[in-house]
Amino acid sequence: MMQRILIIEDEVAIAELQKDYLELHGFSVDMSHSGGEGLDLALERAYDLIILDLQLPEIDGFELCRQIRRAKDVPILIVSAKKEEIDKIRGFGLGADDFITKPFSPNELVARSKAHLARYERFLGKNKALEEIRIRELTIDKASRRVYVHGKEVIFTAKEFDLLVYLAANPNRVFSKDDLFERIWGLESAGDIATVTVHIRRIREKIEADPSNPQFIETIWGAGYRFTV
Numbered sequence: 447m448m449q450r451i452l453i454i455e456d457e458v459a460i461a462e463l464q465k466d467y468l469e470l471h472g473f474s475v476d477m478s479h480s481g482g483e484g485l486d487l488a489l490e491r492a493y494d495l496i497i498l499d500l501q502l503p504e505i506d507g508f509e510l511c512r513q514i515r516r517a518k519d520v521p522i523l524i525v526s527a528k529k530e531e532i533d534k535i536r537g538f539g540l541g542a543d544d545f546i547t548k549p550f551s552p553n554e555l556v557a558r559s560k561a562h563l564a565r566y567e568r569f570l571g572k573n574k575a576l577e578e579i580r581i582r583e584l585t586i587d588k589a590s591r592r593v594y595v596h597g598k599e600v601i602f603t604a605k606e607f608d609l610l611v612y613l614a615a616n617p618n619r620v621f622s623k624d625d626l627f628e629r630i631w632g633l634e635s636a637g638d639i640a641t642v643t644v645h646i647r648r649i650r651e652k653i654e655a656d657p658s659n660p661q662f663i664e665t666i667w668g669a670g671y672r673f674t675v
């Protein structure tokens with residue numbers, strides 16, 4: 447998929463130079479020559495990277511940076527004639543990812559754009575990893591609340607799912623039935639700790655190859671349950 451970049455720059459010749467170079471390297475590029483329109487575009491459309499001038503009509507680049515950063519997780523590169531160190535520091539403080547001073551080398555702009563795009567992709571990949579628990583043949587997708595065994599989806603009730611995630615997210619720790627009941631059922635407590643036993647049994651039937659000899663959720667006699675990794 448083509449990555450989309452927004453350039454907010456009031457000097458048309460500079461904006462077009464940036465656009466040409468980025469398009470040459472396979473990016474899809476939108477331009478805006480004013481702070482107000484630039485902000486609308488940045489907030490309304492999905493961009494992979496935003497290139498920002500500081501001195502702009504209507505809304506200046508610092509304010510744009512602050513507002514975009516508050517709403518979106520997207521790399522922001524400032525390209526500006528302002529050379530003062532204090533401006534750089536202010537830009538970084540407002541959430542800019544990089545600061546390039548004019549006159550700039552278009553190739554450097556492209557190189558830095560690519561570097562920031564790659565860094566954000568790694569960051570997003572890591573977030574995805576946090577949303578997914580994979581242990582042997584078991585995959586738990588926390589974002590979509592789905593469970594897979596050997597890649598095949600297994601249907602879980604809400605409480606079964608919550609209980610499984612809680613145990614799997616705290617591996618090799620023993621939890622008593624009371625702990626688990628309080629954690630998963632909490633105040634709604636329409637039931638008692640026998641509910642925990644019933645749910646553990648159902649989860650085992652769904653994820654264990656042999657529920658009578660569980661490999662994931664072990665019973666620790668007299669203590670409770672342990673998710674073994």
Ligand code: CA
Nearest residue numbers: 456499501502
């Ligand atoms: Ca300007």
